[in-house]
Amino acid sequence: xxxxxxxxxxxxxxxxxxxxxxxxxxxxxxxxxxxxxxxxxxxxxxxxxxxxxxxxxxxxxxxxxxxxxxxxxxxxxxxxxxxxxxxxxxxxxxxxxxxxxxxxxxxxxxxxxxxxxxxxxxxxxxxxxxxxxxxxxxxxxxxxxxxxxxxxxxxxxxxxxxxxxxxxxxxxxxxxxxxxxxxxxxxxxxxxxxxxxxxxxxxxxxxxxxxxxxxxxxxxxxxxxxxxxxxxxxxxxxxxxxxxxxxxxxxxxxxxxxxxxxxxxxxxxxxxxxxxxxxxxxxxxxxxxxxxxxxxxxxxxxxxxxxxxxxxxxxxxxxxxxxxxxxxxxxxxxxxxxxxxxxxxx
Amino acid sequence: xxxxxxxxxxxxxxxxxxxxxxxxxxxxxxxxxxxxxxxxxxxxxxxxxxxxxxxxxxxxxxxxxxxxxxxxxxxxxxxxxxxxxxxxxxxxxxxxxxxxxxxxxxxxxxxxxxxxxxxxxxxxxxxxxxxxxxxxxxxxxxxxxxxxxxxxxxxxxxxxxxxxxxxxxxxxxxxxxxxxxxxxxxxxxxxxxxxxxxxxxxxxxxxxxxxxxxxxxxxxxxxxxxxxxxxxxxxxxxxxxxxxxxxxxxxxxxxxxxxxxxxxxxxxxxxxxxxxxxxxxxxxxxxxxxxxxxxxxxxxx
Numbered sequence: 001x002x003x004x005x006x007x008x009x010x011x012x013x014x015x016x017x018x019x020x021x022x023x024x025x026x027x028x029x030x031x032x033x034x035x036x037x038x039x040x041x042x043x044x045x046x047x048x049x050x051x052x053x054x055x056x057x058x059x060x061x062x063x064x065x066x067x068x069x070x071x072x073x074x075x076x077x078x079x080x081x082x083x084x085x086x087x088x089x090x091x092x093x094x095x096x097x098x099x100x101x102x103x104x105x106x107x108x109x110x111x112x113x114x115x116x117x118x119x120x121x122x123x124x125x126x127x128x129x130x131x132x133x134x135x136x137x138x139x140x141x142x143x144x145x146x147x148x149x150x151x152x153x154x155x156x157x158x159x160x161x162x163x164x165x166x167x168x169x170x171x172x173x174x175x176x177x178x179x180x181x182x183x184x185x186x187x188x189x190x191x192x193x194x195x196x197x198x199x200x201x202x203x204x205x206x207x208x209x210x211x212x213x214x215x216x217x218x219x220x221x222x223x224x225x226x227x228x229x230x231x232x233x234x235x236x237x238x239x240x241x242x243x244x245x246x247x248x249x250x251x252x253x254x255x256x257x258x259x260x261x262x263x264x265x266x267x268x269x270x271x272x273x274x275x276x277x278x279x280x281x282x283x284x285x286x287x288x289x290x291x292x293x294x295x296x297x298x299x300x301x302x303x304x305x306x307x308x309x310x311x312x313x314x315x316x317x318x319x320x321x322x323x324x325x326x327x328x329x330x331x332x333x334x335x336x337x338x339x340x341x342x343x344x345x346x
Numbered sequence: 347x348x349x350x351x352x353x354x355x356x357x358x359x360x361x362x363x364x365x366x367x368x369x370x371x372x373x374x375x376x377x378x379x380x381x382x383x384x385x386x387x388x389x390x391x392x393x394x395x396x397x398x399x400x401x402x403x404x405x406x407x408x409x410x411x412x413x414x415x416x417x418x419x420x421x422x423x424x425x426x427x428x429x430x431x432x433x434x435x436x437x438x439x440x441x442x443x444x445x446x447x448x449x450x451x452x453x454x455x456x457x458x459x460x461x462x463x464x465x466x467x468x469x470x471x472x473x474x475x476x477x478x479x480x481x482x483x484x485x486x487x488x489x490x491x492x493x494x495x496x497x498x499x500x501x502x503x504x505x506x507x508x509x510x511x512x513x514x515x516x517x518x519x520x521x522x523x524x525x526x527x528x529x530x531x532x533x534x535x536x537x538x539x540x541x542x543x544x545x546x547x548x549x550x551x552x553x554x555x556x557x558x559x560x561x562x563x564x565x566x567x568x569x570x571x572x573x574x575x576x577x578x579x580x581x582x583x584x585x586x587x588x589x590x591x592x593x594x595x596x597x598x599x600x601x602x603x604x605x606x607x608x609x610x611x612x613x614x615x616x617x618x619x620x621x622x623x624x625x626x627x628x629x630x631x632x633x634x635x636x637x638x639x640x641x642x643x644x645x646x647x
Contacts, residue, residue, distance in 0.1 A: 055550050075553040088551035092569045092642075101565075102555040153555065 012061035023213035039210030081150035096130035234259035389621035428586035443538035481515035533578035540574020
């Protein structure tokens with residue numbers, strides 16, 4: 001991966017009337033990386049994508065694409081292509097015609113067009129489907145046609161707007177792997193918008209977490225998951241326990257906010273020994289949810305606070321775990337596993 | 347009692363369907379098709395020139411009259427007028443329908459809808475007469491041309507062959523203008539409905555793939571809105587083909603199909619020829635729909 005900048009946001013804002021959909025964002029996306037924009041709906045991630053594509057124009061700021069200011073260019077003059085959430089395949093054209101559309105517009109000779117369409121159909125594993133109409137395809141197949149239609153133009157950046165949202169879980173997981181492998185093969189910068197944190201963690205080289213029109217954190221999946229810098233990121237990416245105030249003082253000795261992942265907490269007997277590199281707190285199990293692979297416990301810490309704890313069912317059955325309801329327990333975790341939060345994000 | 351009827355009907359879907367369709371079917375079979383059949387039958391009779399009576403014997407001689415130059419001229423003139431009126435209506439409707447479907451707020455949309463259909467609330471005859479005032483020699487348009495010092499231009503236009511005439515109200519142009527005016531709502535509404543069904547993302551996708559707005563119009567928007575244009579054109583085309591009021595009130599003495607039918611069955615009592623003439627627009631419409639289907643107008647339905 002080279003260190004060239006693919007997309008650069010220079011204090012980009014997009015206001016819709018009073019609403020600040022995107023609020024003064026600075027962002028750098030590198031050439032050849034799989035970059036995800038993750039956030040809840042209304043966080044501004046899709047607006048950012050649409051501004052790169054040219055469907056929306058920033059209220060203020062600049063967008064550079066490989067050094068060129070594209071902020072005022074119409075979509076058809078930008079070297080990027082988009083895979084739409086609803087695929088947006090042209091219903092009156094065949095699959096082949098859909099994929100060839102960009103080449104037809106550029107007046108690429110028919111012979112070459114055909115050759116490249118075949119290669120694309122091959123890439124997305126849809127050889128032999130060229131003559132069908134989009135209506136005759138399944139959701140996953142349409143999705144791959146949309147991908148082929150965008151990739152055939154050799155865009156400098158491929159934009160994907162929640163492309164897996166309409167697929168069922170199995171197909172989604174399969175497409176995640178496929179997308180990632182296609183990206184590695186073609187080497188194009190992918191910018192992927194999603195609200196699904198698991199999806200972002202699975203595929204991305206780097207992730208930007210969006211909230212209320214701003215970026216909370218940019219980093220690798222491991223970074224984002226293990227070292228969330230704000231309470232929002234800690235809560236949105238995976239499940240996290242946020243501890244503050246009195247409780248924080250009791251556990252770590254100061255009133256600072258920190259987060260701890262449920263799977264890092266070990267649930268033990270009330271009299272379990274605590275080693276030096278561990279924090280410990282006592283509580284009572286209020287709820288037990290058996291989920292097959294693992295069990296989720298809700299542990300009450302006496303004065304109103306709760307911690308969520310997740311343990312794998314390595315040697316326990318559903319009978320064992322449900323018996324724990326109402327029992328007193330001690331919770332232990334390594335000191336290095338807590339993540340301190342900036343106070344301003346409390 | 348009511349629930350027993352419901353249960354009875356639930357068990358007998360065929361009877362239910364018959365009951366449901368009885369009234370519309372009777373109406374359709376007797377009134378719609380009945381009159382068409384009687385038309386067809388009459389067109390195979392002929393008028394005895396000496397007695398002036400209709401002879402109810404099967405003959406093709408009435409149809410032969412349709413192929414006389416005078417009749418062909420009428421068919422050609424009417425079809426040409428209907429086609430031009432249709433094209434003009436489509437051209438005027440499209441931008442308005444596009445604005446209404448894509449950009450207008452819902453209040454603006456309602457307002458436009460009412461404005462477009464407003465003329466249909468008043469009598470067709472009244473509206474046609476009001477155009478008499480607009481187009482007449484001393485009418486609004488010539489007054490306006492005078493104010494703008496364009497009398498020369500108007501006079502030059504009226505001196506042109508085919509489209510011109512003594513005044514706008516006595517010219518083919520007058521017929522054309524009034525036709526476009528009265529049939530326009532029938533074009534705007536289906537076109538707007540069709541445009542509303544084209545998802546915005548398709549236009550964005552086209553633009554994203556490098557197409558300029560003009561290219562997007564020809565390759566995506568128009569093909570997808572085409573069924574709506576065809577639906578509208580069926581109205582404008584067939585209504586223009588059959589209308590007799592506009593050509594009799596405007597235009598010169600040249601005949602159009604509707605006017606010819608009126609005069610054959612009214613003035614000369616030649617019902618068979620009038621019936622045969624009426625078969626003309628029906629066949630033209632069938633040909634038109636077949637061509638439209640060939641062009642793929644109904645693929646998206």
